[in-house]
Amino acid sequence: MEPSEIFKKHISKFTTLSDADFEEVFGFFTVHEVAKKETLVEEGQLCRYHYFVLEGMLRQFFINEKGTEQTTDFALETWWLTDNIAYEHQLASSFSIQAVERSRILRISRENQEQLLQQFPQMERYFRFVYQRAYAAAQMRVKYLFSRSKEDFYRDLVRKYPEFVQRVPQYLIASFLGFTPEYLSEIRRKDLS
Amino acid sequence: MEPSEIFKKHISKFTTLSDADFEEVFGFFTVHEVAKKETLVEEGQLCRYHYFVLEGMLRQFFINEKGTEQTTDFALETWWLTDNIAYEHQLASSFSIQAVERSRILRISRENQEQLLQQFPQMERYFRFVYQRAYAAAQMRVKYLFSRSKEDFYRDLVRKYPEFVQRVPQYLIASFLGFTPEYLSEIRRKDLS
DNA sequence: CGGTCTCTTGACGGAGTTCAAAGCTAGTGG
DNA sequence: CCACTAGCTTTGAACTCCGTCAAGAGACCG
Numbered sequence: 001m002e003p004s005e006i007f008k009k010h011i012s013k014f015t016t017l018s019d020a021d022f023e024e025v026f027g028f029f030t031v032h033e034v035a036k037k038e039t040l041v042e043e044g045q046l047c048r049y050h051y052f053v054l055e056g057m058l059r060q061f062f063i064n065e066k067g068t069e070q071t072t073d074f075a076l077e078t079w080w081l082t083d084n085i086a087y088e089h090q091l092a093s094s095f096s097i098q099a100v101e102r103s104r105i106l107r108i109s110r111e112n113q114e115q116l117l118q119q120f121p122q123m124e125r126y127f128r129f130v131y132q133r134a135y136a137a138a139q140m141r142v143k144y145l146f147s148r149s150k151e152d153f154y155r156d157l158v159r160k161y162p163e164f165v166q167r168v169p170q171y172l173i174a175s176f177l178g179f180t181p182e183y184l185s186e187i188r189r190k191d192l193s
Numbered sequence: 194m195e196p197s198e199i200f201k202k203h204i205s206k207f208t209t210l211s212d213a214d215f216e217e218v219f220g221f222f223t224v225h226e227v228a229k230k231e232t233l234v235e236e237g238q239l240c241r242y243h244y245f246v247l248e249g250m251l252r253q254f255f256i257n258e259k260g261t262e263q264t265t266d267f268a269l270e271t272w273w274l275t276d277n278i279a280y281e282h283q284l285a286s287s288f289s290i291q292a293v294e295r296s297r298i299l300r301i302s303r304e305n306q307e308q309l310l311q312q313f314p315q316m317e318r319y320f321r322f323v324y325q326r327a328y329a330a331a332q333m334r335v336k337y338l339f340s341r342s343k344e345d346f347y348r349d350l351v352r353k354y355p356e357f358v359q360r361v362p363q364y365l366i367a368s369f370l371g372f373t374p375e376y377l378s379e380i381r382r383k384d385l386s
Numbered sequence: 387c388g389g390t391c392t393c394t395t396g397a398c399g400g401a402g403t404t405c406a407a408a409g410c411t412a413g414t415g416g
Numbered sequence: 417c418c419a420c421t422a423g424c425t426t427t428g429a430a431c432t433c434c435g436t437c438a439a440g441a442g443a444c445c446g
Contacts, residue, residue, distance in 0.1 A: 070339045094362070125314070363424075376401090378425060406429100
């Protein structure tokens with residue numbers, strides 16, 4: 001499917017735009033191919049763009065005090081991703097963003113997004129939904145982080161998103177769930193017997 | 194300060210409304226006094242409203258598997274709070290919401306909020322900012338939860354928000370940081386010597 | 387096939403929990 | 417306005433989950 005088609009389909013879930021308007025709106029974005037493990041944002045650098053995943057998968061992570069990568073988020077098809085604070089105020093980013101797989105994405109700069117919203121106020125509604133949904137997901141994530149043991153994190157993930165667990169290497173699963181690959185290994189061993 | 198004044202001041206940070214429009218917008222909300230420990234939303238029940246804190250403090254929590262309250266969020270003056278998923282889709286709530294202190298709040302129902310947004314599209318911009326900010330805060334929260342020990346959680350909180358730590362009982366601090374009151378006590382003892 | 391990622395195994399240690407009991411404090415009613 | 421009590425906070429001992437370190441076994445890519 002064409003990038004514009006994917007994006008149009010997503011927008012039309014939340015707001016209405018004429019075909020002519022959509023063409024113009026789409027002009028604010030650029031399409032990019034990114035290779036597996038390619039970095040889009042580097043922790044500590046400016047975060048200039050907001051990313052929309054057309055195909056593939058991005059992840060957000062930071063380097064913790066022990067010097068290991070802690071993954072905080074994955075973005076799959078039709079999800080937006082950026083370091084919101086760094087993007088909004090054009091500050092140094094607290095996270096890196098990297099492609100997990102070969103991906104196709106849309107990208108928009110801070111200035112373009114602001115201009116887009118000025119010119120097409122209907123897009124305020126679209127982004128209101130996008131942020132509301134993302135916030136709701138983050139709220140549930142926090143609840144989840146507090147409600148279960150690390151062992152349960154893994155078991156639940158396997159039960160709810162088996163294809164995702166297949167799609168992603170184990171060390172990233174461990175990094176996302178906040179524990180060591182060694183411990184993940186131990187859980188998996190238990191599951192076999 | 195008058196409720197309408199507090200709210201108007203907040204709205205005007207993000208969008209512009211004429212005085213006449215503001216009057217009408219304000220009509221979609223109702224003002225309420227809530228007593229200390231009064232419950233606004235009960236886990237498992239419908240979450241009918243979105244709350245805006247004028248004065249005082251609300252908290253959001255759930256009952257974890259061990260049967261103890263886990264606080265996930267506090268909302269102070271000018272912050273919005275609700276269970277976003279339950280509110281948006283009018284489903285059973287995953288959280289309870291309770292007043293920590295005697296508070297004054299604004300309240301809007303799901304239907305009214307939708308109608309408000311239809312009638313005053315400028316308010317889409319306002320809520321877009323509200324959710325964007327809340328999402329950004331939640332994103333940093335997740336990073337934070339992964340990057341420090343529980344001992345550091347407490348130390349950082351005291352350093353960054355000493356008035357807040359004074360304002361709230363210790364068992365709520367422990368519940369918010371995700372550890373036991375006993376362990377909090379142990380940390381405090383260390384700090385004295 | 388050779389080397390570099392990735393995953394597994396096991397021994398040990400420490401941060402944080404649990405349980406039980408005692409000391410404190412603040413709000414309530416008399 | 418004082419006294420009583422329920423609810424908060426502190427202590428200490430035993431225990432557990434999970435991280436660390438080190439080393440070996442697979443697996444995948446050029």
